[in-house]
Amino acid sequence: MTGPAIAVERLTKRYGDVEAVRGIDFEVADGEVFGFLGPNGAGKSTTINMLCTLLTPTSGRASVAGHDVVARRDRVRRSLGLVFQESTLDGYLTAVQNLRFHADLYGVPRAAATERIGSLLELAGLWERRDDLVSTFSGGMRRRLEIVRGLLHTPRVLFLDEPTIGLDPQTRAAIWDHVHELRLRERITVFLTTHYMQEAEHCDRVAIMDHGAIAVIGAPDALKSAVGEDRLWIRTADDGAAEAALRERFGLEAARQGDALTFTVPEGESFLPRLIAGLGVPISSVQFARPTLEDVFLAHTGTTIRDAATPAGATAG
Numbered sequence: 341m342t343g344p345a346i347a348v349e350r351l352t353k354r355y356g357d358v359e360a361v362r363g364i365d366f367e368v369a370d371g372e373v374f375g376f377l378g379p380n381g382a383g384k385s386t387t388i389n390m391l392c393t394l395l396t397p398t399s400g401r402a403s404v405a406g407h408d409v410v411a412r413r414d415r416v417r418r419s420l421g422l423v424f425q426e427s428t429l430d431g432y433l434t435a436v437q438n439l440r441f442h443a444d445l446y447g448v449p450r451a452a453a454t455e456r457i458g459s460l461l462e463l464a465g466l467w468e469r470r471d472d473l474v475s476t477f478s479g480g481m482r483r484r485l486e487i488v489r490g491l492l493h494t495p496r497v498l499f500l501d502e503p504t505i506g507l508d509p510q511t512r513a514a515i516w517d518h519v520h521e522l523r524l525r526e527r528i529t530v531f532l533t534t535h536y537m538q539e540a541e542h543c544d545r546v547a548i549m550d551h552g553a554i555a556v557i558g559a560p561d562a563l564k565s566a567v568g569e570d571r572l573w574i575r576t577a578d579d580g581a582a583e584a585a586l587r588e589r590f591g592l593e594a595a596r597q598g599d600a601l602t603f604t605v606p607e608g609e610s611f612l613p614r615l616i617a618g619l620g621v622p623i624s625s626v627q628f629a630r631p632t633l634e635d636v637f638l639a640h641t642g643t644t645i646r647d648a649a650t651p652a653g654a655t656a657g
């Protein structure tokens with residue numbers, strides 16, 4: 341495919357007086373893993389629903405795999421795979437039966453479906469369990485099966501809505517291994533929403549949406565660097581001398597925090613060897629912290645994603 345996997349231009353959605361999506365623009369490159377983050381009510385679901393042709397935009401344009409989401413709705417639907425938060429697998433059917441049902445729904449020819457079901461089940465590590473009822477599967481197995489099902493009709497773009505919500509950290513890691521493997525094997529573009537910042541770290545780029553607009557978009561590392569410098573804490577044999585040396589030799593103003601000196605630098609990793617070689621005061625320990633995506637989220641939305649994920653009366657899943 342040439343051109344972006346997803347292209348969005350001045351896309352707007354209004355519900356009566358509420359402008360849920362306010363003329364947003366962004367592109368997702370072919371083969372990219374793209375994360376969509378934002379507080380509750382930011383407009384994420386509305387945007388995704390427009391991209392998946394489940395909602396009609398009020399104005400603006402969007403295309404998926406080169407097809408306009410309004411004018412070429414059928415082409416768009418065939419180009420995308422959807423995995424929603426709520427499981428839509430049938431527990432009374434086996435893994436293969438669930439997949440077969442989906443393949444029929446999408447008109448995948450029988451022979452091709454059989455082959456694809458086999459290779460995808462293998463890829464998901466579920467081949468041995470193919471003839472077991474889905475009701476006997478763990479949460480992680482079900483989620484892997486759902487992702488596999490979303491890929492059966494060979495879509496170009498896979499939409500994952502909170503792909504690992506409610507799963508334990510180990511299972512989350514397994515799902516991510518699976519997504520990375522898929523991306524290599526299927527060369528698919530992945531568009532996902534998440535409330536887990538660790539999960540956003542797996543993305544090539546993330547967009548943070550707030551109040552119906554894209555607050556910021558970029559690679560996780562670039563976003564983190566833009567938010568602030570790396571912070572170091574050092575413990576030394578002589579804090580007074582170290583403070584003076586930091587000022588004179590490196591032009592840094594350090595502050596005392598507990599029994600440590602702390603200061604910030606643009607690139608902690610490359611600064612550290614220079615510091616150790618040039619401070620002239622023995623250093624007994626060093627700690628180092630880089631801004632996190634959590635800091636990025638806070639800087640752009642004024643809220644932490646934990647707060648955003650759990651409004652009053654809701655549970656975090």
Ligand SMILES: Nc1ncnc2c1ncn2[C@@H]1O[C@H](COP(=O)(O)OP(=O)(O)OP(=O)(O)O)[C@@H](O)[C@H]1O
Nearest residue numbers: 355358359360378379380381382383384385386387
């Ligand atoms: N069918 C609707 N009718 C009226 N307003 C709606 C409708 N759907 C969403 N909204 C409003 O549009 C805004 C964006 O909602 P949306 O569900 O897209 O946000 P979100 O970022 O997906 O939030 P969440 O993380 O809670 O799913 C909110 O103010 C919401 O109340």
